Amino acid sequence: MTSLDILAAAVLNGLMSGAVYALIAVGLTLVYGVLHIINFAHGAILSAAMFAAYLAFQAGVDPYVAMVPLALIFFGLGYGLQRLVIGPASHGDDRNILLITLGLSIVIENLLLAVFNSDTRTVDVAYGFSTLDLGFTFLALPRAAAFGVSCLVAVLLWILLAQTDTGKAIRAVAKEKLGASLAGIDVAHIYAVTFGLGAACLAIAACLLLPTYYVHPRVGNAYVLVAFTIVVLGGMGSIPGAIAGGLFVGVVESLSGLMFGESLGQLGIFVIFILVLLIRPTGLFGAKA
Amino acid sequence: MTAPLLRVSNASKRFGGLLAVDNASLIVKAGGITGLIGPNGAGKTTLFSLISGFEPPTSGSIVFDEAEISGLSPHRRASLGIARTFQIVQPFAGLSVRENIAVGAYLHCRRRDEALDRAAVIAERVGLASRLDAPAAGLTVSARKRLELARALATRPRLLLLDEVLAGLNPSEVRDIIPVIKAFVADGITILMVEHVMQAVMSLCDHVYVLAEGRMIAEGTPAEVTREPKVIEAYLGPGAAARIASGAASHG
Amino acid sequence: MSVARAYGAIAIAALLLALLPVMVQSNTVINALVTAMIIALAAQGWNLLAGYGGQFSFGHAAFFGAGAYGNAILQTRYGINAYAAMLTATAIGAAVGAVIGYLSFRSGLRGSYFALITLAFAEVFRIIANATPFTGGAAGTLIKLQVSAANFQFASRAIYFWIILAIVTAVMFLMRGIERSRFGAYLVAVRENEDAAAALGVDTLDVKLKAIMLSAAMTALAGAFYVQYFLFVDSSIAFGTWISVEALLGPIIGGLGTVFGPLLGALALHFLGELAKAVAGRVLGIDLALFGILLVLIIAFARDGLQGLLTRLARLWRARRPA
Ligand SMILES: Nc1ncnc2c1ncn2[C@@H]1O[C@H](COP(=O)(O)OP(=O)(O)OP(=O)(O)O)[C@@H](O)[C@H]1O
Ligand SMILES: [Mg+2]
Numbered sequence: 001m002t003s004l005d006i007l008a009a010a011v012l013n014g015l016m017s018g019a020v021y022a023l024i025a026v027g028l029t030l031v032y033g034v035l036h037i038i039n040f041a042h043g044a045i046l047s048a049a050m051f052a053a054y055l056a057f058q059a060g061v062d063p064y065v066a067m068v069p070l071a072l073i074f075f076g077l078g079y080g081l082q083r084l085v086i087g088p089a090s091h092g093d094d095r096n097i098l099l100i101t102l103g104l105s106i107v108i109e110n111l112l113l114a115v116f117n118s119d120t121r122t123v124d125v126a127y128g129f130s131t132l133d134l135g136f137t138f139l140a141l142p143r144a145a146a147f148g149v150s151c152l153v154a155v156l157l158w159i160l161l162a163q164t165d166t167g168k169a170i171r172a173v174a175k176e177k178l179g180a181s182l183a184g185i186d187v188a189h190i191y192a193v194t195f196g197l198g199a200a201c202l203a204i205a206a207c208l209l210l211p212t213y214y215v216h217p218r219v220g221n222a223y224v225l226v227a228f229t230i231v232v233l234g235g236m237g238s239i240p241g242a243i244a245g246g247l248f249v250g251v252v253e254s255l256s257g258l259m260f261g262e263s264l265g266q267l268g269i270f271v272i273f274i275l276v277l278l279i280r281p282t283g284l285f286g287a288k289a
Numbered sequence: 290m291t292a293p294l295l296r297v298s299n300a301s302k303r304f305g306g307l308l309a310v311d312n313a314s315l316i317v318k319a320g321g322i323t324g325l326i327g328p329n330g331a332g333k334t335t336l337f338s339l340i341s342g343f344e345p346p347t348s349g350s351i352v353f354d355e356a357e358i359s360g361l362s363p364h365r366r367a368s369l370g371i372a373r374t375f376q377i378v379q380p381f382a383g384l385s386v387r388e389n390i391a392v393g394a395y396l397h398c399r400r401r402d403e404a405l406d407r408a409a410v411i412a413e414r415v416g417l418a419s420r421l422d423a424p425a426a427g428l429t430v431s432a433r434k435r436l437e438l439a440r441a442l443a444t445r446p447r448l449l450l451l452d453e454v455l456a457g458l459n460p461s462e463v464r465d466i467i468p469v470i471k472a473f474v475a476d477g478i479t480i481l482m483v484e485h486v487m488q489a490v491m492s493l494c495d496h497v498y499v500l501a502e503g504r505m506i507a508e509g510t511p512a513e514v515t516r517e518p519k520v521i522e523a524y525l526g527p528g529a530a531a532r533i534a535s536g537a538a539s540h541g
Numbered sequence: 542m543s544v545a546r547a548y549g550a551i552a553i554a555a556l557l558l559a560l561l562p563v564m565v566q567s568n569t570v571i572n573a574l575v576t577a578m579i580i581a582l583a584a585q586g587w588n589l590l591a592g593y594g595g596q597f598s599f600g601h602a603a604f605f606g607a608g609a610y611g612n613a614i615l616q617t618r619y620g621i622n623a624y625a626a627m628l629t630a631t632a633i634g635a636a637v638g639a640v641i642g643y644l645s646f647r648s649g650l651r652g653s654y655f656a657l658i659t660l661a662f663a664e665v666f667r668i669i670a671n672a673t674p675f676t677g678g679a680a681g682t683l684i685k686l687q688v689s690a691a692n693f694q695f696a697s698r699a700i701y702f703w704i705i706l707a708i709v710t711a712v713m714f715l716m717r718g719i720e721r722s723r724f725g726a727y728l729v730a731v732r733e734n735e736d737a738a739a740a741l742g743v744d745t746l747d748v749k750l751k752a753i754m755l756s757a758a759m760t761a762l763a764g765a766f767y768v769q770y771f772l773f774v775d776s777s778i779a780f781g782t783w784i785s786v787e788a789l790l791g792p793i794i795g796g797l798g799t800v801f802g803p804l805l806g807a808l809a810l811h812f813l814g815e816l817a818k819a820v821a822g823r824v825l826g827i828d829l830a831l832f833g834i835l836l837v838l839i840i841a842f843a844r845d846g847l848q849g850l851l852t853r854l855a856r857l858w859r860a861r862r863p864a
Contacts (some may be wrong), residue, residue, distance in 0.1 A: 038653040089841035096840050098653055106833030113826030270665045277658050278648045367742035392730045396742040407719045444742055527701035
């Protein structure tokens with residue numbers, strides 16, 4: 001392999017993981033765009049989803065098969081969480097929401113810990129090590145599938161938001177909550193639907209990650225700090241921004257991992273995150289918390 | 290002639306594609322009440338923000354007491370003696386009336402008991418004495434307006450910018466609050482007020498500026514500007530002045 | 542509130558707590574008390590910035606860790622006396638607070654953004670501390686055991702308890718003083734409404750910077766004491782999310798923006814944690830899960846926390862007493 005091949009392979013790998021990052025970030029940014037809150041429980045919900053997929057696998061259901069039912073279940077869970085817990089408990093105050101989502105993440109994460117211990121688990125799927133030969137490199141099949149499904153979900157989400165009545169209601173609430181409620185839209189319902197969609201994205205991401213990644217009660221955190229970075233980078237609340245940001249961060253991570261090694265690659269992401277927050281506050285002020 | 294207390298020269302403020310204040314100038318002489326009127330969205334509040342330092346001007350100069358202040362932050366201007374009220378009242382909701390006012394009073398005294406005593410005196414002046422220990426969050430609209438006044442007054446301003454303090458009040462509340470404002474002037478505070486309640490403008494202001502679509506279109510005594518055709522058109526639409534004039538002629 | 546009552550309550554609470562090691566001699570209990578007081582100190586720091594100033598940090602670990610590593614490294618690498626090292630570590634914490642505060646407040650970050658950026662800073666520090674040899678890398682740093690008052694090392698755990706109790710008490714006196722000062726009034730004004738505060742002549746940036754420095758110093762002192770007590774630190778103790786979370790749980794559960802809140806909360810949490818372990822056995826994470834539920838419940842039903850609950854109960858009791 002030439003060094004150019006190595007570089008191309010790293011970029012390709014970055015795009016593959018970037019697509020899953022994007023999916024996780026889309027959930028986060030969607031909730032932000034509509035509810036104007038940062039959901040600090042996003043990581044814990046991802047961990048929960050990964051355990052759900054893991055249990056499904058233990059019961060003999062392939063992660064790719066479990067994807068759609070789990071997405072539906074997590075949509076319901078997310079809907080209920082917003083409608084029954086976050087909404088009523090926060091009394092509409094931003095600082096309360098901040099603390100409640102933090103509280104939820106603590107609860108979910110530690111319940112997972114209580115039930116599953118802090119063991120790191122993996123699953124063995126038959127296609128775990130299957131690859132596609134691209135000539136200059138081999139691409140792991142599950143990663144290619146993750147890329148494809150993530151893109152598909154992005155398209156479906158776009159259709160949902162652009163074409164359906166619910167989608168239009170979501171966009172209306174995102175723009176002007178008061179106006180939307182005056183126009184007869186049930187804002188509490190739309191909030192919950194949005195939160196549910198965010199959770200469904202996580203369920204899909206969990207099924208895509210399971211074949212190549214490990215499961216642990218805190219596994220979601222690593223992804224979500226990356227997702228925060230992406231959301232800030234792409235502009236809070238912007239879905240295209242989250243997708244572009246996800247792919248970008250995936251590639252950056254892959255390349256800096258290639259150059260500086262694993263743990264410092266992670267550092268790079270945080271540094272980007274801090275710099276973006278500090279230097280490019282435009283668009284960040286749109287919705288002061 | 291003495292120099293004016295405040296001189297805004299050719300001030301502009303651009304928000305993206307919108308020129309909210311467009312090359313506006315005004316002068317406020319020490320003592321008395323100067324009015325600033327204009328239709329909704331004319332840029333009055335924005336002009337107040339330029340004067341009080343909450344928004345930097347895109348261009349132009351703001352001179353207070355013969356010193357250029359357009360680079361100063363809001364709190365610096367407050368300590369120079371410029372106080373403002375907010376059109377949308379901004380109480381410290383979690384604090385009592387007294388604590389709200391004390392925050393303003395602390396500008397000129399360090400001690401807590403002094404600030405709290407001063408707060409009580411000022412509450413008395415604006416008619417909030419009975420609500421001294423009430424939480425600000427529970428106040429009525431008119432009491433909130435009084436609280437805005439009281440907090441601003443507590444900073445011992447030389448120039449007080451009042452942004453629609455009468456809006457949202459019923460006629461009897463307006464009648465009650467006007468003497469309070471007049472008493473400020475008697476104390477030597479100069480006032481620049483934005484107001485939609487024309488009666489109040491007519492009875493309180495010595496001099497009035499009219500802003501429309503960011504531009505200063507007229508100035509003069511209240512009686513003069515209300516006769517000005519440009520002003521009538523700004524409020525009622527193009528051609529209105531002519532229609533009113535002809536209407537008056539045919540009825541006269 | 543009269544001056545005597547304002548400060549007297551703190552003194553009485555401190556005296557009562559000081560009697561505890563005399564009554565219970567169990568090492569485990571005193572150990573738990575010391576830990577609870579360390580958390581209470583860290584929580585006082587968080588409460589100053591968030592409870593009074595309204596700036597919710599999710600990364601107070603950054604300051605705790607600065608104090609912890611500062612103390613450990615000054616002693617082990619530079620041979621500095623433990624007392625001087627703890628003081629310097631506290632100052633280092635304040636400096637870290639100043640830098641993070643200046644960067645974030647200058648850029649106008651507030652609300653969720655401030656929470657996010659503090660979280661990110663703590664994570665960056667954790668990764669760096671875990672990777673560099675200077676901090677002992679993943680193995681961490683050990684302070685040599687040399688019991689002697691000159692080294693701030695004592696044979697009896699009760700002494701550690703009395704010292705940390707004295708520090709917490711001093712900080713509570715300080716907080717009461719701040720509450721009754723111009724700075725305190727300005728800080729609360731900034732929390733309630735920054736624009737209104739600025740219009741009244743409050744230099745909001747200056748107030749927030751002072752608050753974060755003082756807050757960071759308190760939390761850093763807690764970190765420095767932690768190391769002094771356990772004689773060990775690694776990156777996940779110093780900069781881990783656990784301390785960021787405990788520092789904020791205490792005040793929220795005890796009473797946000799009150800002098801007693803952090804202490805009440807930290808003690809209640811420890812008591813609850815022990816109770817949970819006693820009931821459920823040593824199930825991993827069960828105590829924290831319970832704290833999380835409590836956090837949500839408190840925000841949903843009792844915004845003023847335990848302190849508010851106690852005040853309301855006291856009022857009820859007084860009202861029911863025949864006049
Ligand atoms: N921060 C801002 N960003 C963008 N546009 C703004 C901002 N503040 C004001 N504007 C716009 O500037 C114009 C002038 O607004 P301003 O509030 O100054 O008007 P006003 O004369 O005070 O009106 P009213 O009588 O309704 O209070 C409006 O079109 C408003 O939408
Ligand atoms: Mg206005």
